[in-house]
Amino acid sequence: MKVFMDLKWFFKQEKRPYMVGILLLILVAMLELVPPKIIGIVVDSIKEGxxxxxLLLKWMMILTVAGILMYVARYFWRVMIFGSAYKLARQLRDMLxxxxxxxxxxxxxxxxxGxxxxxxxxxxxxxxxxxxAGVLTLVDSLTIGVAVVVVMAATISWELTLICLIPMPFMAIMTNWYGRLLHQRFSKAQEAFSALNDKTQESITGIKVIKTFGQEKEDVEDFYDKSADVVKKNLAVARVDALYDPTIAIIVGVSFFLSIAFGAKFVIDGRITIGELVSFNAYLGLLVWPMLAFGWLFNILERGRASYDRIRAILDEPVDVKDRPDALDQVPTGDLxxxxxxxxYPGxxxxxxxxIHFKLRRGETLGIVGKTGAGKTTLLKLLIRESEGFSGDILIGERPIDQYKLERLREAIGYVPQEHFLFSATVAENISFAMPDAAIEDVHHAAKLAKVDQDILQFTDGYETIVGERGVSLSGGQKQRIxxxxxxxxxxEVLILDDSLSAVDAKTEEGILASLRETRAGKTTIITAHRLSxxxxxxxxxVLDEGEIAQMGTHDELMERDGWYKEMYLHQQLEAIVEKGGSHG
Structure with a gap:
């Protein structure tokens, strides 16, 4: 029952619908006691002539009214209880x-x-x-079970009731043991499903790479192994789950045997009537559901507890980057x-x-270069507060960036990462992602500045072309420019291009850089690149080298000094000449 305690916050939040639903469940349980009693009365009336x-019509009318009331009550408790459960699912999904x-x-x-x-x-x-279903099963089984036992003991025979309940402790012991086994196995089954989910997502995302390297067979075999593991672990759950019904059926059978054996003797002895024995067995039949329900309840609760523990563990993961209580609610501007x-990095x-110490005046352009792994992208991620925990400060307008609200800081920064992510939407929707209400003319203008407008107009549906998941239908250069x-x-205020021109040709690159110079006067631009042009x-x-500033200056200043920048620039110039088929000289 621990999971119910864990969900107490939600039951308190939705206490009204749950209380109404539970009261209706109790009403249904009470009404279910009416038919067996009436059957016993009618049987005795037939026997006595x-x-x-x-009289028969009166009893039939009472049964009809009870049936109608049960029908209405069952409809409304489902709306109340199951409706609240759907709200919980939505709320947890939103929280996640x-x-x-x-x-x-x-x-x-x-x-x-995955x-x-x-x-x-x-x-x-x-x-x-x-x-x-868990709340339903708990309330329904307890209400019916207790009510039936009380009615059997109070109106027919408390001795016969006690005799028929002898097998019940064995059921409690067995279902408790099954519950512990189920919790362990269901946790493993959920982990296996997560691994399969992750494998599926990764394979579909990387299908081009898989096909390019001819690894379809190996990938299918890996998927088959993970799928088989899910089946194996769920079968382990099913084997425990399958023990509930046979165990309960045996205990119910023993109870019925005791009822017939001792009940017949009680009738012969005149302690109960034949009608009361019929009613007693009808009531005993009503006890079958609570016993089966308890088995089902353990199954539901153990699954729910395992899943809630997994979700709670995720929600308990601390947020590394968050606003200070006194953070400024304004978009930062000024020198960097x-x-x-x-x-x-942690760990x-x-x-x-x-x-790393330098200052960049507002409106200037900063270029960052260096070998792969030199720390270029890390430096930019510290600026947008994607990572924290560094010693020192990064300031915009003479204020540390953590003094601004995170949302406002990121409103000031346009970041184009190395890995370009496009959504499965139209080209126009992808461009206007950060500004959904932007006029289509502004979208077109931005595309022209990025030198991708002509490419878009050649698409079948122009700006309304669906690009596919992650922009699968576009080339690398088109994705970069979008x-x-x-x-x-x-x-x-600050535009960051993190090696975002690597997939375009030199002419297109020059056109984009010219657009930036024309349109971003007075605004800061930061560009990292491997191509020094x-x-x-x-x-x-x-020039970064192993996380430190190896060189700093303008292009002309760096070309006057020996070092990595000059060496790499001359090397790239020579490569460009060779590619054109020319000669140096």
Whole structure:
């Protein structure tokens, strides 16, 4: 019953519909006691020869009224109890989704997407069952069970009632043991389902790579193994689940045997009538449901507890990046200053960034270059507060960025990441993602600035073309430029292009950079790149090496010094000449 205590907050929230539903359930349980009593009375009347047509009609009318009342009550308790259970599912799903949106990159590095999806589907469904069918089964079985036993003992024979209840403690012991086994096995089954969910999501997302490398057979075999593991673990659950009905059937059979054996003797001895014995066995038949329900109840509760524990563990994960209580509710603007003494990712030993100190005036362009793994992207993620925990400060307008509300900080920053994500929507909807109410003319203008307008107009439906999941129908360069257009539409205070020109040709790159220079006067731009032509126009260039600033200056200043920048620039120029088939000289 622990899961009911865990869900106490929800039952308190929805106490009115649950109270009405439970009262209606109790009413139904009381009404179910009427037919067996009437049957016993009619049987005795037949035996004594006192049954008349009018008397039979009276009892039939009472049965009809009881049936109608049960019909109406059952309809409304379902609306109240099952309706509340659906509200719980929606509320938990909303809580999970809201929590997911607050979590940092570290959380998603530790958790698998398929597992998180399983929490929001399978686990929520199990908890919904607990708050719906679980409450129904508990209240209904207890009410009917207690009421039937009381009526049997009070109106027929307390001795016969006690005799027939002798097998019940054995059922309690067995179902309790089954419940413990079920909890353990269902937790493993849910974990297996999460792994299968994750495998399916990953394979569908990476289908191009799988097919390119000819790994379809191996991938199908891996899926088959995980699917077989789900079946195996669910069969283990089913084997325990299957023990409930036979166990209860045996105990019910023993109770009926005791009822007939001792009841017949009681009739012969004149302690009860034949009609009362018929009623007693009818009441005993009503006890079958509560006994079966208890077995089903343990099943539901153990599944719900395992799933609620999994969801609770996710919701209890702390939010790494959150607003300070006194955070400013304004969009930051002004000069940028980085004063980072050091930053190390959680769980790592070596710092990723060390002694990053520089200032960028508002309206300037910063270029950041360096080898792969030098810390370029990490530096940008600290600026947008995707990660925290560094020693030092990052300031905008002479205020540390954590003094602004997170929402306002990100309103000031347009970020185009290395991995471009497009939604399964139209091109126009993807560009206007951050500004859904933007005029279509502004969407077109942003696309023109990103040099993707002509490509879009060649699509079958132009700006209304559905790009497919993750932009599967577009080339890498088109996805990059649509992502750039999405950020340009925001007209952000700070625009970040994190190696976002790598998939476009040199001519297109130059066109995009020219657009940025024309339209972003007075606004700050930060560009990281491996191709140095993308940042040679910048007001300041940082060369990062193993998380430290190895060189800093303008393009001309860095070309006057020996170092990584000059060496790499000359190397790339030579490559460009060779690709054109020309000669250096």
């Amino acid at each position: 006192t049954l008349t047509g009018s 989704y809201a929590h997911f949106t607050k979590m940092s990159q570290t959380f998603y590095q530790k958790k698998r997407v 597992d998180l999806m399983a929490h929001a589907t399978n686990d929520i469904q199990a908890i919904q069952q607990t708050a719906g 200053a980085f004063q980072i003494d050091g930053f190390t 790592e030993q070596q710092p990723v960034l060390k002694q 992502s750039i257009a999405r950020s340009l539409l925001m007209q952000p 993308a940042i040679q126009h910048a007001d300041m260039i940082l």
